[in-house]
Amino acid sequence: MNERGRQTKVYLEIVKKIKEIIDENQLKPGGKLPSERELAEQLKVGRSSVREALRALELLGLIETRRGEGTFIADFRNHRLVEILSGFILTNEHAKKDVSETKQLIELAAIHLLIDQKKTIVDSYDFNQKKDRSRCFQKMFEQTDNYLLLKIWRILANFESSLNVNYHVGKERYIRLIQAINEGNREEADDLYRSIFTSFDHR
Amino acid sequence: MNERGRQTKVYLEIVKKIKEIIDENQLKPGGKLPSERELAEQLKVGRSSVREALRALELLGLIETRRGEGTFIADFRNHRLVEILSGFILTNEHAKKDVSETKQLIELAAIHLLIDQKKTIVDSYDFNQKKDRSRCFQKMFEQTDNYLLLKIWRILANFESSLNVNYHVGKERYIRLIQAINEGNREEADDLYRSIFTSFDHR
DNA sequence: ATTACAGGAGTGGTCTGACCACATAAAGTT
DNA sequence: AACTTTATGTGGTCAGACCACTCCTGTAAT
Numbered sequence: 001m002n003e004r005g006r007q008t009k010v011y012l013e014i015v016k017k018i019k020e021i022i023d024e025n026q027l028k029p030g031g032k033l034p035s036e037r038e039l040a041e042q043l044k045v046g047r048s049s050v051r052e053a054l055r056a057l058e059l060l061g062l063i064e065t066r067r068g069e070g071t072f073i074a075d076f077r078n079h080r081l082v083e084i085l086s087g088f089i090l091t092n093e094h095a096k097k098d099v100s101e102t103k104q105l106i107e108l109a110a111i112h113l114l115i116d117q118k119k120t121i122v123d124s125y126d127f128n129q130k131k132d133r134s135r136c137f138q139k140m141f142e143q144t145d146n147y148l149l150l151k152i153w154r155i156l157a158n159f160e161s162s163l164n165v166n167y168h169v170g171k172e173r174y175i176r177l178i179q180a181i182n183e184g185n186r187e188e189a190d191d192l193y194r195s196i197f198t199s200f201d202h203r
Numbered sequence: 204m205n206e207r208g209r210q211t212k213v214y215l216e217i218v219k220k221i222k223e224i225i226d227e228n229q230l231k232p233g234g235k236l237p238s239e240r241e242l243a244e245q246l247k248v249g250r251s252s253v254r255e256a257l258r259a260l261e262l263l264g265l266i267e268t269r270r271g272e273g274t275f276i277a278d279f280r281n282h283r284l285v286e287i288l289s290g291f292i293l294t295n296e297h298a299k300k301d302v303s304e305t306k307q308l309i310e311l312a313a314i315h316l317l318i319d320q321k322k323t324i325v326d327s328y329d330f331n332q333k334k335d336r337s338r339c340f341q342k343m344f345e346q347t348d349n350y351l352l353l354k355i356w357r358i359l360a361n362f363e364s365s366l367n368v369n370y371h372v373g374k375e376r377y378i379r380l381i382q383a384i385n386e387g388n389r390e391e392a393d394d395l396y397r398s399i400f401t402s403f404d405h406r
Numbered sequence: 407a408t409t410a411c412a413g414g415a416g417t418g419g420t421c422t423g424a425c426c427a428c429a430t431a432a433a434g435t436t
Numbered sequence: 437a438a439c440t441t442t443a444t445g446t447g448g449t450c451a452g453a454c455c456a457c458t459c460c461t462g463t464a465a466t
Contacts, residue, residue, distance in 0.1 A: 009419075009420095010419075010420070011258055011419095011420095012262075015262070035445075035446060035447080036446080036447065037445090037446080037447095040421095045420080045421085046420055046421040046422070047421085047422085048251050048254075048420070048421070048422090049419085049420065049421080051251070051255060051447090051448090052254060052255055052258040052259075053258075054447095055214055055255040055256075055258065055259050056255075056258050056259040056261075056262040056263075057262075058259075059215075059218070059259040059260075059262075059263070060259075060262070060263070065447065065448095066428095066429085066446090066447080067427070067428055067429080067446070067447045067448070068427075068428035068429035068430075068445080068446055068447065069428085069429060069430085069445095069446065069447080070445090070446060070447080071446090071447080094350070095350075095351070097349075098349050098350055098351035098352065099351060101316075101349055101351075101352070102349060102351045102352050102355070105309070105312040105313075105315075105316060105352065106308070106309070106312065108312065108315075109308040109309065109311065109312045110308075112308070112311075113304075113308060146300075146301050146304055146305060147301055148301035148302060148304075148305050149301065149304075149305050149308070152305070152355065212448075212449095213448075213449070214448095214449095238416075238417055238418080239417075239418065240416090240417080240418095243450095248449080248450085249449055249450040249451070250450085250451085250452095251449070251450070251451090252448085252449065252450080254418090254419090257418095268418065268419095269417090269418080269457090269458085270417070270418045270419070270456070270457050270458080271416080271417055271418065271456075271457035271458035271459075272416095272417070272418080272457085272458060272459080273416090273417060273418075273458095274417090274418080
């Protein structure tokens with residue numbers, strides 16, 4: 001596309017092409033991408049442009065690069081954009097609020113979804129650790145059977161933790177929340193979640 | 204220097220340096236960064252390495268680049284986190300169901316948020332067009348004052364429309380929904396939203 | 407003096423070619 | 437067979453060359 005006036009920058013198109021290559025070849029995390037020189041020749045662009053695209057994706061943690069070996073698909077869970085973005089965004093109070101708020105909305109939405117689906121949560125976790133909240137919601141999101149929702153939440157959660165926003169909630173509250181969900185008691189689950197996190201609202 | 208082992212890749216160090224430059228000079232969105240050549244000379248690195256760093260930051264939406272003019276700090280609220288990641292994450296088969304489901308959850312969450320915020324929607328739109336739904340929710344999300352949420356929703360909406368999932372809902376239902384929101388009637392808004400879109404559920 | 411235009415300087419966009427550092431497999435040596 | 441050397445392929449980095457575009461400035465025409 002983009003006939004005459006190459007409006008789009010080359011490296012952005014290369015990003016798209018790389019995405020296509022991943023799709024077409026069914027590449028999964030760990031899979032190997034063509035070499036930089038190969039990509040350049042194949043797409044008829046300079047190697048430097050290819051590198052700009054690859055470096056951008058690498059900074060995002062979407063690909064992994066090993067000198068002397070090649071470029072590989074990274075496990076999306078290891079995205080490094082947390083540190084990068086947080087460093088730039090930390091100063092922006094608005095973004096901070098957006099992240100926390102959005103995360104809470106999604107968590108609450110997941111709770112509603114679980115109740116609608118009549119799913120139950122197995123609370124076989126040890127809620128005495130710091131990661132209580134993460135593990136609890138991790139389990140919940142997995143139960144929703146909605147990978148997209150899970151991934152969005154993961155990103156937000158990682159992001160938020162990098163902003164040093166910490167919650168200290170006793171495990172008994174999580175257990176009560178899970179009970180309410182398992183019982184399909186929408187109102188109580190709703191109230192419980194709000195009571196747990198409302199006090200931590202940012203302004 | 205540091206021959207023993209330049210462990211860190213040059214472009215990553217440049218990213219840090221750029222961050223420092225921004226901090227030291229108190230650069231705000233719209234502020235101008237040194238030129239690529241200037242950065243290269245100043246940091247004693249090649250221009251291509253500088254570009255790799257800048258392109259990565261640009262892909263993230265942290266900086267903005269205008270040919271013939273220079274490189275500028277972008278409004279961090281426009282970060283492209285969601286766009287980039289979504290493109291690489293939404294590859295699986297049941298993405299269709301996840302997208303629709305997640306979008307509906309987020310829409311409902313936004314409705315709840317609006318009600319909690321006691322916001323009101325001005326329904327000055329012409330709901331006789333096909334884009335009814337998009338415009339209606341666009342307006343609603345803008346009112347939530349949560350840019351991140353708006354961005355996530357936009358992605359999902361675009362993605363869904365590309366999957367040829369079309370909704371045909373009369374405008375009167377939107378008007379009733381908005382009324383319920385403006386009245387702060389959570390239950391009715393909830394029911395209205397569900398009644399409107401439940402019938403379109405994907406399995 | 408004002409306007410219009412041409413040109414220079416600065417900047418990002420892209421490509422090419424050249425090294426270097428490293429990893430791996432093949433070929434050669436013991 | 438075990439070890440060593442070599443060749444090849446890969447990412448990492450740099451330097452230089454153009455191009456296209458923006459902006460400013462000096463000159464010429466009005």
